Amino acid sequence: MIPRKLPPLPPIRDLIRVYGLSADQKFSQNFILDKNVTDTIAQHAKISVKDDLVVEVGPGPGLLTRSILDAGARRVVVVEKDSRFVPTLQQLSEASDQRLKFIMGDMLQLDHSEIFKTALSIPNAFPVVSALDDKAPQDQGSDDSKSHEQEQDRNSIASGSNSWPAMDTNNSTIRLLGNLPFGIASPLLIQWLKMMSLKQGIFHANNHVSMTLMFQKEVAERIVAPPNHPQRSRLSVMAQALCDVKMAYKLSAGVFVPKPKVDAAVVHFEKKAQPLMPGSLEKLEDVARFYFNKRRKTMGHNTNRMAKAAPELRPILDEWIAEGGWDMNMRTAEVSTEQFCALARRLDREQIKIPLT
Numbered sequence: 402m403i404p405r406k407l408p409p410l411p412p413i414r415d416l417i418r419v420y421g422l423s424a425d426q427k428f429s430q431n432f433i434l435d436k437n438v439t440d441t442i443a444q445h446a447k448i449s450v451k452d453d454l455v456v457e458v459g460p461g462p463g464l465l466t467r468s469i470l471d472a473g474a475r476r477v478v479v480v481e482k483d484s485r486f487v488p489t490l491q492q493l494s495e496a497s498d499q500r501l502k503f504i505m506g507d508m509l510q511l512d513h514s515e516i517f518k519t520a521l522s523i524p525n526a527f528p529v530v531s532a533l534d535d536k537a538p539q540d541q542g543s544d545d546s547k548s549h550e551q552e553q554d555r556n557s558i559a560s561g562s563n564s565w566p567a568m569d570t571n572n573s574t575i576r577l578l579g580n581l582p583f584g585i586a587s588p589l590l591i592q593w594l595k596m597m598s599l600k601q602g603i604f605h606a607n608n609h610v611s612m613t614l615m616f617q618k619e620v621a622e623r624i625v626a627p628p629n630h631p632q633r634s635r636l637s638v639m640a641q642a643l644c645d646v647k648m649a650y651k652l653s654a655g656v657f658v659p660k661p662k663v664d665a666a667v668v669h670f671e672k673k674a675q676p677l678m679p680g681s682l683e684k685l686e687d688v689a690r691f692y693f694n695k696r697r698k699t700m701g702h703n704t705n706r707m708a709k710a711a712p713e714l715r716p717i718l719d720e721w722i723a724e725g726g727w728d729m730n731m732r733t734a735e736v737s738t739e740q741f742c743a744l745a746r747r748l749d750r751e752q753i754k755i756p757l758t
């Protein structure tokens with residue numbers, strides 16, 4: 402039952418063949434072909450044999466997928482849009498002792514029940530012995546508690562029925578990873594944050610979902626920017642309302658093939674146990690959009706602007722200021738996520754539309 406060694410990554414010329422391109426044509430995507438880099442991403446995603454499911458979006462030639470499998474993941478579902486990767490994904494799936502299944506589809510359109518259906522088709526009987534024995538990247542070093550956990554895993558495999566518990570799709574630890582084209586990384590993030598707020602798709606019920614995602618460096622900086630940071634934006638507020646966010650790993654453009662014009666960075670998101678914005682994120686998105694439209698103006702200026710555009714909001718805004726004791730001289734970029742959420746929560750109770758500008 403020891404997983405077979407995964408086949409080596411096809412050399413670049415084979416990728417060109419798989420892609421049906423001639424050598425002098427450019428790839429339309431930027432791939433990572435350095436295993437040290439993808440191992441580091443998997444390490445930042447905190448993948449472990451204990452996870453119920455790892456979902457990777459846009460595996461392409463599959464080097465990050467290999468790192469995920471090498472880190473010991475026992476149930477991996479990848480979603481890829483480009484059918485030219487079917488042969489490489491097929492090969493990888495066969496070599497993974499059924500730990501990996503792939504779905505061909507567009508993640509922006511995909512019904513997440515498809516992910517669960519595919520995950521549940523992965524057998525539970527997988528003692529990932531070699532992954533435990535070969536040190537997983539996150540376990541490098543002499544961390545005693547980690548090796549104790551690994552020992553326990555080995556013992557439970559030895560004494561048990563050679564199977565992992567069946568996946569409970571209402572109560573699972575799920576890791577979501579992706580190195581997506583920069584153009585769709587932000588729309589997908591916003592879609593996932595909204596789904597998280599509504600407990601939809603893979604984010605439903607009691608699932609704990611962490612996300613480890615690649616963005617253009619400037620977008621990553623915006624996502625993690627704390628109050629008073631020059632990159633503070635609507636995206637910072639929306640992400641930080643639901644997740645603890647961390648700039649995990651900065652990558653120079655040179656690690657991608659072909660080399661893009663911009664650098665990249667991986668952000669790690671851990672869902673907060675208590676979101677600052679319970680329920681729908683839409684009001685928060687509208688509030689943050691309105692205030693960040695004039696990011697250099699003070700809260701007082703922007704709040705008056707909102708009350709002018711929608712006079713029925715005036716009493717609510719006054720109540721919010723009185724309740725929070727907020728400093729109206731602060732500029733938009735200095736305002737905390739909690740402060741924006743307090744306003745959005747207050748407005749969520751009313752059926753009043755927030756003006757767009």
Ligand SMILES: C[S@@+](CC[C@H](N)C(=O)[O-])C[C@H]1O[C@@H](n2cnc3c(N)ncnc32)[C@H](O)[C@@H]1O
Pocket residue numbers: 430431432433434458459460461462463464465480481482483506507508509579580581582585
């Ligand atoms: C930048 S490449 C990265 C490939 C690989 N993960 C890596 O790091 O080398 C992006 C991959 O995402 C896939 N992709 C793009 N849009 C997608 C979508 N909407 N749904 C699923 N996959 C998508 C592309 O076909 C491509 O394989």
